[in-house]
Amino acid sequence: MIPQNFEYSAPGNLRDALALLAGGNAKVLAGGMSLIPLMKLRLAAPEHLVDLGRVADLKSIREEGGTIRIGATATHYDIESSPLVRGKCPLLAEAASNIGDVQVRNMGTIGGSIAHADPAADYPASFLALEAQVRIASAKGERTVTIEQFLVDALTTALEPGEIVREIIVPVEPANAGVSYQKMVQPASGFAIVGAAARVRKSGGKVAFVRVGVTGLAAKAFRATGVEKLLEGTSGSPADVQKAAAVVSDGADANTDLHASASYRLQMAKVYTARALTQALSRAS
Amino acid sequence: MRPETPGMASRRPSRHLIFNAFCHNIIDRQKADSMKRKINLTINGKSFTDEVEPRMLLIHYLREVAGFTGPHIGCETSICGACTVALDGKAVKSCTMFAVQADGREVTTIEGLATNGQLHPVQEAFWNEHALQCGFCTPGMIMTSKQLLERNPHPTEEEIRHGIEGNLCRCTGYQHIVNAVKAAAAKAGA
Structure with a gap:
């Protein structure tokens, strides 16, 4: 080795x-x-x-104009233990705390993880639910793309040769929002067999805002807009959640590997999406 | 003696080829030598300076160059945690980093935990609670448990199990390890 x-x-x-x-x-x-x-x-x-481990200004986590900007070499532990992230973007802190194991979280970085674009990585589900942006830098200059533009395929991103991820930009979560990341974990590696991230807001007894991101199911993580549309405007009852979560796998070309077959993953995606939505709703006020 | 068939002679590598391979070997070695980098790091409070190939993993440096054989090589695939050491106070898997990444930093291995012949409280708790059988996972398990208690001095059983999930033990079934971490926490809190 x-x-x-x-x-x-x-x-x-x-x-x-x-x-x-x-x-x-x-x-x-x-x-x-x-x-x-x-x-x-x-x-x-x-x-x-x-x-990049010795590039000091690439590690910072800071708040700026309604967003939180996380430097590419911030480790998963930096993120899960950051009072700023825990307080103002709890979904990201929750996702970070679920990655791998403590040794991996001490070394692994947010920029490295997203640039590798593993289809079973934890972050992408949250990034999609957060509608995150990726700030990219090269010797020629900078550009910022949405997470959906950034994730091209399994292990493939929009990064061109010579470019690096400089920052991940996520919104500050309103105080009344509820969030949750639920994953079915592959016990040896800690990767997600499927993982679902949910953000919800309620208003006047109705679900006013829903964002759902799903990882592990297909070649790349995706935003489940079908689920969002079905849940928005409902009262968010258990029946509403089940009905919305049932469409999460629609049209997905599910992965198959020795840990889970495609049909099992499709079924588990529904289960974990429903769990994430249920917990997010219970946390929203 | 049997006369050589013409075919055999042609299958033997020519002197030219042997010489070529010999030269390439020297060139490869010179290239590897030129890639070597000087590193200076502190291991268990003692300073070490060495020239290493960038590809040398930290676990190989610790065991084969610096002589600390406490951290073990188990799976070599970042899963088992037997190679866990502390890098600037953070538990890391030393099979999944290069020695050059540790340049200028502080490494603590299991050998660095006891002070003046006095076991570290986590080591003592592992002893008292019989938290090992074959002992292969123990150095890594103790380094990770130490990290867990530094960050969370009073963990619940669930938090202990979550905290040590990067370390595999194939003997104990984990129960005595969890007991040892609980005992170390209780002793520190007493």
Whole structure:
């Protein structure tokens, strides 16, 4: 389990990091929780690694104009333990606290996770429910895309050679909102067999706002707009939740692997979507 | 002696090929040497400086270069947690990071927990509660349990089980390990 040799750079600031990556041959090392296992199996054999671990200003978590901006190398532990994230974007804190195990959360980063785009990763469900944006940087400049534009396919993102994820931008959650992330966990790896993230708001006894993101089910995570439409405007009763959650798998091309068949995943997606909606509704005021 | 058939001679690598392979081997080694980087880190309070290939995993550096064989190599696939050490106070799986990433940082292995011959409270609790059988997972299990209690001094049983889920034990069924973490928490709180 020894990776192929490579050249290693550990720049101290973002400008140097982007300059090193500009050639397009180097691969970014963030927390390494996905990349290093791939390198050990020699499924990945980059010739040059640029370690972002020493780029200080890439780790910050801050509030700005109704949004929370999370630097790419903030670890899952930084996020789950951040008073700002816990208080103002609890869905993201909940998702982060459910990733892998404590050792993985201590090293793994939000930017690394989303740039790897594993179809069973936890974050994408929450990012979709939060309608997050991804700020991308390269030596040539910056651009910001929506999470739906960013996630192209399994292990494929909108990142071009030389580009890195700089920040994830999520909205500050209104105090009356209820959120929940529920996942069926694959016990050895901690990945989601299916995971559902829900955000709801109530107004005048009715469900006024619903966002649902689903991960693990298909090649890429998706927003379940069918579920949202069915639940919005209802009283949010258990029957309403069941009816809405029942359409979550409609049109999904479900994954099959040794942990769960496609038909099992399709069924579990409904169950976990209903659980996430139920808990989110119980937390909304 | 049997005369050589013409075919056999042609199957033998020519001197030219052998020489070529020999040169490439030297070039590869020189390339690997030129990629080597100097690292300086603190392990259990002692400073270490070495030249390592960037691909050397931290667990291999700790065990084979620095001589700390307490952290174990179990699954080598980031799952079992036997290689867990603390990096700047945070539990990490040392099979899933490169030694160069630890440059300038502080590593604590199981060897660094006891002070002046006095076991760390978590080590003592593992001893008292019989929280091990074969002992292979124990160094990692203790490092993770220590992290858990630092962040949450009074965990519930559920929080303990959640806290150690990155460490596998194939002997105990976890019950005595959970008891040991509870005992260490109770002792610290007493």
